[in-house]
Amino acid sequence: MCRKAEIAEKVSVAGYNVTETLCVGKDPDGNAVECEFKGSCPYFRQLSERREGPGLLIGAHAYLPIRMEMLAEKRLDLVVIDETWWQSMVRHTSSPIDRFTAKRQPGWNSRQYGPRKGESAQANQHRFLDDADEFDRVQLKATTAIRAAYDARRNVTLADFRAAGLTTGDCGFAAGVEYSRLGRAELHPGQDHATQHEAVQRAVDREAFTLARTWRCIGAELATQRTGPLMSLRFEYDRLNRKTGTLENLLRLDYSVEGLFQTVPLLMIDADADPMLIERFYPNATFNQVAARWTGTRVRQVTDRTGSKLAFKEKSNRDRVRGIALDLVDQLAPHIEAIRRRNRLKERSATLDPRPLVVCQMQVEDAWKEEGHAIEYDGGPRVPDAPFRVAHFGNVRGKDDWRHTTAAIIVGRNEPSAPELERVTRALFYKSEEEVPEIEANDRGRIVLPKRAVTMTAKDGSKATVQVSYHPDERADRVLRQIREAEISQAIARVRPVHRTEDDPCEVLILTNVPGRIQPDTFATWAQLVPDRFRTMELAGFVPDLAPDCADAYPTLFDSPAAVRQAASRRNAAAKCDASYESSFYRGCHTFEGSIRVEYRREGNRRGRQGTVALRPGDTPETVAQRVREALPDAYAVVLLGALPDPLEAAQVALDAAIELDAYIEEVEAEGGVIWWRVPAATVSLHGERNVVRPVARPLLDPDPGRVSAF
């Protein structure tokens, strides 16, 4: 990227040769001079490399509208444009109305009024004076139309300008006069960045660029058959000027610049390409669809939450999203751990990082930072403790850091307001014959996008009807979808689904009901995804068996022991049998996958109480006991029920225990005894088929199951 890109574009727009003005040229005295950054300029490096033969030039989208010698079309065989570039072509600027109507003269010092071949000094001066007179006449026409509309507090229309006699030709002439006031000798490559910036800034101060652009926009719209308000030009009344602290009435310009490379073969690669938007810049484009197969990527989408910006201003909703993410991280933990072991030597590489990616609105990312969560965000330092990585909408395009992530969670969506959407659409299509209709304010005076019902179908055949906002104008609606839906597909594309295999799977969770281009495998509801309070305790790592202990350990989740009981009762009502099996099974086995049973006592009650603690890598009896005491500071005499295996071996131990228990039950039943519950078959099969040579000799219901004290 050029270090003077913003100067380069202005210079280019003014019709100057960018290379001669900024890169390599002559100063006013005719001395050869060059840009201070030329030595480190990737542009020039690419240029010199290319001179040696066929080559490849790489530049940012910002170059698309800039005329540069190196990018002259005759020098190029093929231009390739990647991803959504059209947004970099939209511009907005504004200037005080009275600056546009103020009396001004052409710039005598500009190259426009330099002596021409065979032109006498007198003829030269006449040409200047004639232009000054002509500019006065043109300006008067425009000012008449603008003043009338301004006094009536309405937007100026094309009919107003036509009635005043203004033509497209007038506007082109006036734009040239504005540029003449830039001055010629003020810019040359020998100046340092600051001096050039100042020179351009002086021109900006003189509003030459803005005023010239204003004429160009008016001229372009006058060339249409429309008669209504201008699409590119609006009055803004009583806007605060932050620099001066005064209120101003402004002419606001929304327009788009034109893409170069119209005569050279051009290939655009864009998964979300919209033909109408591309044809706006490249009318002769043809479109080819390339089908891509995804394997190993499972997509789930919620159908009952939109995920607006407003919704995530609520901390409770941000917490719920965090809960969903942590839940998914927990479910994927064995997979993540296996990848980490495999990549142990390369774990510093961001690309190989298996931790899930959460893509959210910027405000959510900022709030999490502020709330002090361990968070690793895109562009920030590595935070190994963070359970997942975070990036925000608008900042994920083209990035490749999440190619091997195990999951992506897309949180909410970015939707522009109706007026903003209309501004962008008008900017894109200001030269077209059709106006962009504007949405009227509702009863409360708010301008909001209407909604319509859209039915989505998942790959599993299930259907969901959701309310989705849209714009009645097709162009605006396409722009809306480019901003909203395309950003979601871009976020999903970060996990590189096309390059995945069954061995490198990825779970994608879309937490918005906006239907995108990507068909989900299945739908989910918000309630299904948000962990309930018991799951939240599990994710926190310690689940006491007793309700009062739950309430004490998690005061933010439960107000009282009764609340725990009630919640448990309701939860069990939904899956009564499972809960009984599970709790019995927990109690029967000393260890379960990734967790261990603990017993402890609390002040004021000598009775032993139990709970389950999630194991972390490297855990010892002391660290487990410490976590119990962190949750319940008055807990003492914490013991672990059973030995503490490596968490990764815990599953094996649990399987042994389950098989052992099953054998015991069969034995009891063979002797005519009755046991009212069985180990659920799913628990045994969960860990896969495994040959067990013989059950462990130790009786399962050993009254002294080898307790390990933490003290």
Added chain:
DNA sequence: GTTTTGGCAATGTAGCCATC
């Protein structure tokens, strides 16, 4: 050393209320 008993922690259900 064994059994009984009182106290109370823990549990489940019913029902009310607020919110979505």
Added chain:
DNA sequence: GATGGCTACATTGCCAAAAC
């Protein structure tokens, strides 16, 4: 109407002291 949060109330069951 569904859901989630709470309290009241009756019942269950555990622990430890008391009684045998």
